[in-house]
Amino acid sequence: MTDSIQLNSAPPEAASALMRLAASDATVRRIAVLDLADLEDATLVPPLVAALRDDPSPEVRREAALVLSSWEQEDVVEALCAALLDADAGVREAAQQALAELKEPGSARVLRRWAARPESFARRAALRGLRELRDAAAFEPALAALADADAEVRLEAVAVLGWLKDVRAVAPLAALATADAHGAVRRAAAGALGFATVDEMNETHAGAALLHALADADWQVREEAATTLGKLRTPTARDALIHALADDYWQVRLRAARALGRLGDAHAATAVSALLAHPISNLRKEAALALGELPSAASLAPLRAALDDRDPEVRKAVRIALQQLAQRLDGRLDGRLAVWLEGGAP
Template sequence: MTDSAHLNAAPPEAAHALARLADADAAVRRIAVLDLADLEDGALVAPLVAALRDDRAPEVRREAALVLAAWEQEDVVEALCAALLDADTGVREAAQQALSELKEPGSASVLRRWAARPEPFARRAALRGLRELRDAAAFEPAQAALADADAEVRLEAVAVLGWLKDGRAVAPLAALVAADARGAVRRAAAGALGFAAADDAHAGAALLHALADADWQVREEAATTLGKLRASAARDALIHALIHALSDDYWQVRLRAARALGRLGDAHAAAAVSTLLAHPISNLRKEAALALGELPSAASLAPLRAALDDRDPEVRKAVRIALQQLGERLAERIEDAP
């Protein structure tokens, strides 16, 4: 259908707004864009695309980019991608936001092409849109982008691969955890490894390395991911590293390490975790108590009972829960004994 045919099919109430798109005042044209969007009529997409592409005022182009996110069709996605190269920063950011809101799988083919553009901002925006679409074919451009010179592009690529949960991504993500120059990228890659298999050697080695990273946020993320994975690869080394992390300079790392040790369920960690019950930060005492409830060690009983008098009611509640869980676990061990 031609543009004129589209406009002939538009509802009568659109006529006034369409006329105002040619007004000399940019503020009037911007309101006309909003009015046309409110009509939610596909026949009005063409003038909105034209406003995004051709209007001389950046505020009008910016508004057109934002409203066009509601129409997922190839010409709109192409126009939004083209707007990633707009001279105005606000227009580029509005187009990026609109692309991140796309939901139709068919939009992915356009975004995959734009993920290979020479402009870093365009690559970042295309990858961000692909992340939301969970497009399996995005694996290849995302994997390629892990080597991008722009750290923000690498971050977006990591996010795509983390959402896709494709086992082929584990090794390259693990390599980023160990070697990327940017702490933010190493941290994101450590978090993305949460989909790896518990016995994956690449993931285990990378997370073990990350527990000694110079950036405390990377160490925190590594401990968090280990708690999710309940890793079995290099288990003894990981537990030793997590126990060491209980004395990290940052309490956030200690908290995540305690949580991970609880989920790994190794009784040898109980003595080290119980030392956190005396930490001045109540959130850390609470997490330590909950972790001890998951560790089948009778040695935890005495420190937990002593913590029943903790000054924080949330900690006391966690201690009661832990004592109940620990009692059940110890009883199961007795029943299972030969």
């Protein structure tokens, strides 16, 4: 494993570590890998690659995979990808972790090739690495992976497309958000659509897909759909989001309230105001903040009543909302509230 020429020309510290790479004790070899990495010398990368490829100990190979993430030349990326097929699960996981930490755009060329491997773990790891690199050429491999038989591969593909923000992905992601067999994939697809514009959503019917996802059997899909609809400020989502305020899961109600605040449609104020009486304080707080975004005088009375909420964070949110409404309603407030806004007692 250790080249004699390299050993003879190496500095003393490196020479010592290189010699220990040939020790019979796996623990000694593992520490030698760490010592070589600490030297941060690119000329010492080949023995680290050799350790990853050839060492009989999984612990040594795992350590070599982890330290090699500091170097991103093509032979290292290729070696890390090859380690995705290692017989030891720990080595495979370490290689996947190292690939996910790559930052050099040139690494994407190798990863794109591995995204088409027959082994599902290798495909997942390659796509995860591509996600971090935001490589435009990864669009086609990721798009193809949306049809992968492995749900985890599809999840990674969705993440790649979400980061790339390519409008060509809107329609396929919308289809996945409603039709995938796995809730986690539907949820990820609904979230990934957040990069689109309202026009793009309308042109691809993706907005309708998100509204469909808002009624998904999986509450986490509904939560993500509400979040994305709010992020996109989709006007046609108002009624569906108001309906979601009565969802069985408070997390969905919270996201729906937040989304309605982002829409800024005053017609939602009465429905959102009802949440100020909910037993969960986080939901009351979110409802108050949303009401501050809705220019409706109907919000004033319930907000004023909520000034006495038992939770200080809710009371703070109520004060913020009232101050926002004071600006949005052009000063159309009763005298008592106006005094409070100026610092007096309510």
